Amino acid sequence: MSESLTFHYDVDGEDFTSAGQASVQVKKNLRRLGIAPEIIRQVSIAMYEGEINMVIHAGGGKADVIVSEDKIEIILADHGPGIADIELAMQEGYSTAPDSVRSLGFGAGMGLPNMKRYMDEMTIDSTVGVGTTIKMTVYLNR
Amino acid sequence: MTVNELVEKCGFKAVSMPRPEREIDGCYIGDLLSWVMGRAQEDSVWITIMSNINIIAVATLTDVSCIILAEGVTVDSEIIKVALEKGVNILLSDKRTYETAVAVHELI
Numbered sequence: 298m299s300e301s302l303t304f305h306y307d308v309d310g311e312d313f314t315s316a317g318q319a320s321v322q323v324k325k326n327l328r329r330l331g332i333a334p335e336i337i338r339q340v341s342i343a344m345y346e347g348e349i350n351m352v353i354h355a356g357g358g359k360a361d362v363i364v365s366e367d368k369i370e371i372i373l374a375d376h377g378p379g380i381a382d383i384e385l386a387m388q389e390g391y392s393t394a395p396d397s398v399r400s401l402g403f404g405a406g407m408g409l410p411n412m413k414r415y416m417d418e419m420t421i422d423s424t425v426g427v428g429t430t431i432k433m434t435v436y437l438n439r
Numbered sequence: 440m441t442v443n444e445l446v447e448k449c450g451f452k453a454v455s456m457p458r459p460e461r462e463i464d465g466c467y468i469g470d471l472l473s474w475v476m477g478r479a480q481e482d483s484v485w486i487t488i489m490s491n492i493n494i495i496a497v498a499t500l501t502d503v504s505c506i507i508l509a510e511g512v513t514v515d516s517e518i519i520k521v522a523l524e525k526g527v528n529i530l531l532s533d534k535r536t537y538e539t540a541v542a543v544h545e546l547i
Binding site for chain 1: 470492501
């Protein structure tokens with residue numbers, strides 16, 4: 298594979314119950330490309346966490362997964378409220394999710410830490426009132 | 440040990456079993472979905488009391504061999520339908536979470 302492949306997904310912010318469809322689709326696509334199972338697991342879990350975050354906090358957003366020869370990049374972009382204190386948001390257990398979300402088993406404050414844990418690189422670009430873009434990279438051929 | 444054998448030996452009720460021959464290796468217990476996603480291992484049995492639609496995505500992404508809903512928790516028919524489509528095994532256990540885990544442990 299010499300050229301990169303991009304998969305684009307719109308994450309529906311209204312439909313909490315369908316969250317995860319993009320990540321499950323990514324998993325299938327990566328499997329077809331013959332990516333190693335452990336990498337697929339890391340990418341699809343990080344993607345799911347990102348999807349859930351966009352549904353909980355931002356009313357949806359867009360996700361792009363770019364697969365190239367040596368790496369997989371995930372770019373998650375939303376026009377939600379933004380993250381005021383990124384350092385705090387990265388702490389395990391810190392969450393601003395409402396109780397309605399917690400009763401579904403989310404909002405444990407593990408989403409962003411999980412994403413960071415599974416990916417080799419992660420950058421968060423967020424402006425309060427404008428939105429958040431998260432870029433995550435996992436390298437192949439490690 | 441396969442999921443099918445687990446059902447036969449433990450008396451769990453299979454409400455979705457599209458992949459009865461899946462091998463079981465290990466067990467994870469948890470209800471916080473991100474926590475489960477970060478820690479459940481492939482082929483594990485996942486014991487939980489969460490029964491909303493999101494458990495299907497979590498089970499798919501973590502590649503657990505089956506979900507066991509413990510403590511007599513039931514699951515909506517709509518969710519069972521999605522589980523069958525996605526190839527996710529769901530079993531029901533009337534036992535408490537601890538006793539369910541012990542029963543699994545004795546077999547694997």
